[in-house]
Amino acid sequence: MFGLYLHIPYCAAKCRYCDFYSAACRGGVPDAYVDALCREMDRFSPCGSTPLRPDTLYFGGGTPSLLTPAQTARLIDAAGPVPGAEITLEANPETVSPQTLAAYRQAGVNRISFGVQSASDVQLARLGRRHTAAQSRLALQWAREAGFENVSGDVMLALPGYTLDEMNATLELLAEGGCTHISSYLLKIEPNTVFGRKPPENLPDDDAAADFYLAAVERLAQLGYAQYEISNFARPGFEGRHNRNYWECGDYLGLGPTAHSCMGGRRFYTPAGTAAFCRTPADYTDDGTCTAEDFVMLQLRLTSGLSLARLRREWGVEWDAKKRAFAARLCQNGLARLEGDVFSLTPRGMLVQNSILVELL
């Protein structure tokens, strides 16, 4: 598996909680930025300007739906994905129309991921989102009408003044809107954001946030979405292939400022700086090699878990008696499972994954 990630570092305005690398921009994505992405694809091309032929192509951001369909088509053509590749575009509900969605589909995008976040307009305004719940509903409907059979929706949990009613209304909005995949995240207050400088009132504490997460896992299962990763849930056959490749330690190339890559076990990234990226060939920064610790960490994000046989075979790492005793204690406490040689975390275990990893690594 080879995944290609194209970062689109532009947004109409910055949301109050967001620390992704993106800047507010007027108008759409400059053609100079699309030129720069094509230039970098050429640089990684195995031979001249032969396409990279990824198995998955992911437009992330930022707000990739600020790309015009023509810009999107140009980037897809330049990448030359293999037949049957998964091609995902992240979109904000207020940026799309029936026409643009049909044109993205025509350009080759076959999976669209909407940042819906909440069904409460008061909450959306508080977060600095520029859409309403009604716009999210319409965008989901238009996506289906445009022929998207694979539609994902993002939801944020444990928001200020959060209630189970808000959570359930949001999950139902996504399910009724035909989402085949749902990503759910707990709000995290990041330092370099508006919320970081002035946290909102009525934030749920850690225990309440954990309860919302567990309630979401349960409600999503009732709605027919099986959990396959800490934050990701899908109807059968609709797991995200691009992100799954990250967690399976596959090769991926990320292009654009702050995008990270791992190719043949070597990791590297592009430093921040959109203007510099447009002007001159990117200067990739070495980020070390992928280690057995990374493998354990990534595999334990997945409900399919960590195969201890694979850990031994591919990384030469054998769990000693101390680690096995720790794993057994986690199983007794309902935080993990050990089935054959596969060790996996339960949703409760996933909530304390970091502490578990400290012991295991």
Ligand code: SF4
């Ligand atoms: S639209 Fe997305 S990337 Fe842009 S500021 Fe909001 S959360 Fe961040």
